[in-house]
Amino acid sequence: xxxxxxxxxxxxxxxxxxxxxxxxxxxxxxxxxxxxxxxxxxxxxxxxxxxxxxxxxxxxxxxxxxxxxxxxxxxxxxxxxxxxxxxxxxxxxxxxxxxxxxxxxxxxxxxxxxxxxxxxxxxxxxxxxxxxxxxxxx
Numbered sequence: 593x594x595x596x597x598x599x600x601x602x603x604x605x606x607x608x609x610x611x612x613x614x615x616x617x618x619x620x621x622x623x624x625x626x627x628x629x630x631x632x633x634x635x636x637x638x639x640x641x642x643x644x645x646x647x648x649x650x651x652x653x654x655x656x657x658x659x660x661x662x663x664x665x666x667x668x669x670x671x672x673x674x675x676x677x678x679x680x681x682x683x684x685x686x687x688x689x690x691x692x693x694x695x696x697x698x699x700x701x702x703x704x705x706x707x708x709x710x711x712x713x714x715x716x717x718x719x720x721x722x723x724x725x726x727x728x729x730x
Contacts, residue, residue, distance in 0.1 A: 593614065593615060593616075593724075593726040593727070593728070594612060594613070594614045594723075594724075594726070595612070595613055595615065595684060595721060595723040595724050595725065595726045596610060596611065596612050596613070596721075596722050596723025596724075597611045597612075597613060597701075597702060597719040597720060597721060597722060597723070598610070598611070598693060598694075598695060598719065598720055598722045599611050599629075599695060599702075599704075599717050599718065599719040599720075600694070600695040600696065600717065600718055600719075601706075601715075601716075601717045602696060602697065602716060602717075602718065603706075603710075603712055603714075603715045603716070608629065608717070608719075609722075610722075611627055611628060611629045611719065612627065612628045612723070613625050613626065613627045613628075613629075613702075614626045614627075615643075615684065615726050615728060616728070617682065617728045617729075617730060618668060620668075621670065621671040621676060621730075622654070622667060622668030622669060622670055622671070623643055623645075623654040623667055623668065623669045623671075623728075624665070624666070624667035624668050624669070625641070625643065625665070625666040625667055625669075625702070626663075626665045627663055627664050627665065627666075628663050629662070629663055629664045630662040630663050630664075631662055631664060634659075634661055634662055634664065634709060635661075635708075635709050636659065636660055636661050637657055637658060637659055638657065638659075638708040638709045639657065639659045639664065639666065639704050639705065639706065639708070639709065640655070640656070640657045640704070640705040640707075640708065641655065641656065641657070641659065641666040641667075641669060641702070641703070641704050641705070642654070642655040642672075642702070642703045642705075643655070643666075643669060643701065643702050643703075644685060644700075644701050644702075645682040645683060645684060645685070645701075645728070646682065646683045646684075646685045647674065647675075647676060647677075647680050647681065647682050647683075648677070648680060648681070649674070649675045649676070649677060649680065650674060650675070651673075651674055651685075652671060652673070652674030652675070652676055652682060653671070653672050653673045653674055654667075654669040654670065654671050654672060655669060655670070655672045656668075656669040656670055656672075657708075664704075666704075676730050677730075678730070679729070679730065680729075680730045681727050681728070681729055681730070682727070682728045682729075682730060683725055683726065683727045683728070684701055684721050684725050684726045685701045685721065686701075686720075686721050686725065687699050687700075687701070687720035687721060687722075692720065693720060693722060694720070695718035695719055695720040696718055697716070697718065699718070699720060700718035700719055700720055701719065701720060701721050702718075702719035703716055703717070703718050703719070704716065704717040704719070
């Protein structure tokens with residue numbers, strides 16, 4: 593299913609609004625995110641991505657470094673924490689807090705680490721959901 597994110601590079605102060613992403617899951621508990629995002633600097637398999645999803649059993653996190661060049665496709669990312677019951681529905685979380693449309697270190701559902709590419713430690717791009725919420729069946 594397709595949704596839209598607004599992303600913010602907090603190191604460079606660059607905003608990326610309207611990033612469309614298609615999220616899919618597989619029976620092997622992997623998450624794939626295909627985007628329309630053309631980033632200026634990108635080396636294949638050097639963007640470490642973390643995605644948080646909601647489920648009836650609590651938050652589920654997928655993370656990994658598998659990606660392709662622009663437009664960025666991330667995954668298949670393995671599940672790194674959380675429990676997924678058979679038949680569970682995972683959904684993309686809406687942003688929270690006093691400024692829910694502004695991504696940042698405490699307000700994100702998708703985080704991309706550019707450190708391996710840029711050499712800047714802690715160089716993250718944070719993304720918050722601004723489009724329709726996506727539900728993924730497992």
